[in-house]
Amino acid sequence: MAGMSGFTLGLAGCLGGGGTQDGNGDTGDDITTDTAMTYRERVLQMAEEEGSVTIHTYTPEDVFRREVFSLFEAQYPWAELLYNPNAGSASLSQANTQKRAGRLEIDIVQSDFSSAFALDPVEFYRPISEMELVTEAIANEDYNETAAGTYSIPFQAFPIIIYYNRNLVSEPPTSYMDLTDERFRGDVAMQDPLRMSGIATALGGLYVEWGEEMFEEFITGLVANDARFVDSASEAFRLVAQGEIAVGYGHINDPVNSMLQGDSPIELAWDAMDVVMQVVFPLWLFNDSQNPNVSELFGAWIVSEEGQNAIVASGRWPVLGTALQAGYGEFVPADAVIKVAESVNQEIITDQDKWREYYEGLFGRTS
Structure with missing residues (x-):
């Protein structure tokens, strides 16, 4: 998208083909004696034998089944979805327990x-380099604005933005620092950064972009201005949408979906943001998966144009530029500067203890 900063996929050395896997993590070259079969054909053969895939995602089940998985199922009628809404840390903890138990x-x-x-x-995740269908799907210039890691499949992302309730704000913010202004005392809401989730990652990107002095002035200013730090970005949005708080800082999808429904009091404060940090919420495929080939098929499909358009239909923010422009282009100015927080500040991912301690010092409390 015009105006967005470019980011090259972290796929160095990953574009070669790995082998298909069986449920024990072994390559499936013994599945057939037909050496003329392509990699895709082998994956399809083994995937149909597996038959199902267990996916833990943040998207509500009815929306995920209707807008996303139904289209995948139309291509692969044998595919069965085993859904679980406990994505993120809850699922990862469960996966850790299951792996230690041997299944x-x-x-x-x-x-x-x-x-x-x-x-x-x-120990836990299957490298993208082992999944030829996925590496082919994301070797697309339209993915140069998002982050793909060694183990992660980029399919959904959220710019973290300032938004406000126009019924409560006569003079919209024109900079991040305006959120520390007296006129917004007690009237700014965001997810608590000490939860070390998406907002914490976005702020870590701003730290690098601005430098330590400006960043600390911003954070200590928010604290001194009695900003509301709540459990989730969706809760912060609810407070703003219902008129309890004037300004929010959080994921763009809640404000935009509200605006798409019409008669919304929400406005996006693009003029206040010299740079916007985008946080990626990718898929991670486990290397001890019982259904590795269905997983690879789904991982490749979800980053295809059809899959990314399905993400838009589900009310989420895609990472494919063409799908983003078609679904939400009217809400993003052409000159907006959007950077991937995880690539701007990789340390906040790799050394969370250090950043948690740093945030605790700035906010004056422990997590």
């Missing part, structure tokens, strides 16, 4: 990088 029953989990890296990625 991992989760195939795919959606999680931000911070939560996913609480587990040892080498």
Whole structure:
């Protein structure tokens, strides 16, 4: 998208084909004696034998089944979805317990990088380099604005933005620092950064972008201005939408979906943001999956144009530029500067203890 900063996929050395896997993590070259079969054909053969996939995602089940999985199922009628809404840290904890017990029953989990890296990625996640269908799907210039890691499949992302209730704000903010202004005392809401989730990651990107002095002035200013730090970005949005709080800082999807429904009091404060940090919520495929080939098929499909348009239909923010422009282009100015927080500040992912301690010092409390 015009105006967005470019980011090259972290796929160095990953574009070669790995082998298809059986449920024990072994390559499936013995499935057939037909050496003329392509990699895709082998994956399809083994996937149909597996028949199902267990996915843990943040998207509500009815929406996920109707807008997303139904389209995948139309291509692969034998595919059965075993759904679980406990994505992120809850699912990762469950996966850890299952793996220690000797049988991992989760195939795919959606999680931000911070939560996913609480587990040892080498031990738990299947590298993209082993999934030829996925590497082919994301070797697309339209993905140069998002983050793909060694183990993560980018399919959904959220710019973290300032928004406000126009019924409560006569003079909209024109900078991030305006949120520390007296006129917004007690009237700014965001997810508590000490939860070390998406907002914490976005703020970590701003730290690098601005430098330590400006960043600390902003955070201590928010604290001194009695900003409301709540459990989730959706809760912060609810407070703003219902008129209890004037300004919010959080995921763009809640404000935009509200605006799409019409008669919404929400406005996006693009003029206040010199740069916007985007947080990626990718898929992670477990390397001890019972259904690795169905998982690979789904991982490749979800980043295809059809899959990314399905993400838009589900009310989420896609990472494919063409799908983003078609679904939400009217809400993003052409000159907006949007950067991937996880690539701007990788340390907040790899050294969470350090950043948690730093945030606790700034906010004057423990998590």
